[in-house]
Amino acid sequence: MKAITKFTLALTLAAGVGSAAYANEAAIKARQGQMELYAHYLGLLGGMAKGAVPYDADKAGAAAASLASLTKLDSSRLWPEGSDDMSAEGTRALPAIWDNPDDVMKKAMALGEAAAGMEMAAGQSLESLQGAMGPLGGACGACHKAYRAPDS
Amino acid sequence: MYRAARYFVFLIILAGAVFWWITAPKRVSETDIAGLTGDAVRGETVFWAGGCAACHSAPGAEGDARLVLSGGRGFASDFGTFHAPNISPDPTHGIGGWQAVDLVNAMRHGTAPDGSHYYPAFPYTSYARADLQDMVDLWAFLQTLPASDLPDTAHEVGFPFSIRRLLGGWKFLFSGPDQVVTADLPPEAARGRALVEGLGHCGECHSPRNALGGIDYARWLGGAPNPAGRGTIPNITPGKLTWSEPDLVEYFTSGFTPDYDSAGGEMAEVVQNLAKLPVEDRRAIAAYLKAVPAVE
Numbered sequence: 001m002k003a004i005t006k007f008t009l010a011l012t013l014a015a016g017v018g019s020a021a022y023a024n025e026a027a028i029k030a031r032q033g034q035m036e037l038y039a040h041y042l043g044l045l046g047g048m049a050k051g052a053v054p055y056d057a058d059k060a061g062a063a064a065a066s067l068a069s070l071t072k073l074d075s076s077r078l079w080p081e082g083s084d085d086m087s088a089e090g091t092r093a094l095p096a097i098w099d100n101p102d103d104v105m106k107k108a109m110a111l112g113e114a115a116a117g118m119e120m121a122a123g124q125s126l127e128s129l130q131g132a133m134g135p136l137g138g139a140c141g142a143c144h145k146a147y148r149a150p151d152s
Numbered sequence: 153m154y155r156a157a158r159y160f161v162f163l164i165i166l167a168g169a170v171f172w173w174i175t176a177p178k179r180v181s182e183t184d185i186a187g188l189t190g191d192a193v194r195g196e197t198v199f200w201a202g203g204c205a206a207c208h209s210a211p212g213a214e215g216d217a218r219l220v221l222s223g224g225r226g227f228a229s230d231f232g233t234f235h236a237p238n239i240s241p242d243p244t245h246g247i248g249g250w251q252a253v254d255l256v257n258a259m260r261h262g263t264a265p266d267g268s269h270y271y272p273a274f275p276y277t278s279y280a281r282a283d284l285q286d287m288v289d290l291w292a293f294l295q296t297l298p299a300s301d302l303p304d305t306a307h308e309v310g311f312p313f314s315i316r317r318l319l320g321g322w323k324f325l326f327s328g329p330d331q332v333v334t335a336d337l338p339p340e341a342a343r344g345r346a347l348v349e350g351l352g353h354c355g356e357c358h359s360p361r362n363a364l365g366g367i368d369y370a371r372w373l374g375g376a377p378n379p380a381g382r383g384t385i386p387n388i389t390p391g392k393l394t395w396s397e398p399d400l401v402e403y404f405t406s407g408f409t410p411d412y413d414s415a416g417g418e419m420a421e422v423v424q425n426l427a428k429l430p431v432e433d434r435r436a437i438a439a440y441l442k443a444v445p446a447v448e
Contacts, residue, residue, distance in 0.1 A: 039411060039412035050399065050401070136406065137414060140407070140414045141416075144414050145420045150416055
């Protein structure tokens with residue numbers, strides 16, 4: 001009886017550990033997906049800024065609105081403890097993220113503000129869209145500089 | 153074999169140093185810049201083009217804190233770790249007691265006011281190509297910045313590289329040509345040449361170096377191992393870099409790559425500086441990068 005309980009307990013624990021690793025892997029994929037989505041919407045806005053794609057106020061406005069809503073996803077589901085690049089495979093997220101939650105939050109909010117700025121600007125004119133690209137790039141880059149491992 | 157080669161090179165350097173002792177130290181005199189007056193507004197553009205804040209601001213400084221040039225950042229190299237000194241206008245710990253001509257000598261010849269040589273970790277090999285007017289304008293701008301009384305951190309450099317005197321030989325051997333790309337270039341690319349080869353000091357990171365730290369001009373901008381550790385610094389000649397000119401301008405403005413990832417590593421800081429230049433300058437840099445000889 002006692003042995004059975006122990007055995008069940010061990011199994012449950014193992015399953016728990018296994019599913020935690022699985023959950024982390026899923027979270028890593030999901031947050032990379034969020035980043036890829038940022039890049040995808042920026043592709044249209046940046047293409048217009050560079051003159052590679054003709055400026056269209058409606059399309060620009062819609063892309064900027066999507067980008068802004070992506071910054072509002074609940075991030076606690078995406079960045080679980082133990083999903084840094086020292087503990088997990090397939091990620092470039094530095095452990096420093098979990099040591100400096102306040103600063104990470106500050107950088108995430110800075111992105112929210114820059115994206116809101118783009119949402120205001122994108123539909124107005126090409127010039128205002130171009131003006132909003134710099135702050136957006138700065139917000140993405142500031143977090144990558146501090147919290148993402150270099151591409152090896 | 154390798155050791156013998158190294159010893160041989162060391163002898164050459166020594167010989168170079170001897171040569172240096174018998175030649176007068178390179179100096180610009182007051183009279184060379186007598187006709188020039190500094191314009192602090194233009195000097196600010198020179199400051200961002202030169203990226204002085206990337207090395208001389210405090211580690212991790214952001215925003216206006218990047219204008220406090222208190223020094224302190226460390227730079228790893230094959231020869232040891234160098235620390236950027238305080239160059240704020242503080243009279244004791246900074247360069248508040250200097251004259252414009254002292255800055256000109258530091259940038260053009262890597263020579264300190266007391267006549268000693270600076271290490272090329274301070275990229276004067278590139279800055280030497282800037283105009284005297286740019287340096288005098290920069291001097292005017294530097295004096296408008298806040299003072300910091302942070303003392304300098306000593307370099308951690310082993311023998312024989314700890315002997316500053318030997319740097320005379322280094323300079324003799326490795327101070328580069330006045331122009332790296334000597335072809336006739338259209339005006340925009342020519343402006344880009346001045347920025348990239350001079351103040352922008354792009355070649356200091358993007359070009360490979362020989363065993364003694366001299367830039368390999370045959371592989372100019374052809375990529376290099378990253379002295380700061382992991383990864384490599386990319387080849388930015390047409391041999392590898394296929395981005396269009398508008399892609400490059402966007403990268404220098406917002407830091408976005410053509411697939412909308414962002415510039416990483418030390419380049420993130422370079423982009424922060426380039427973004428402060430007029431867009432014409434960023435276009436000029438892009439035009440020059442398209443005109444440099446391809447390195448495969």
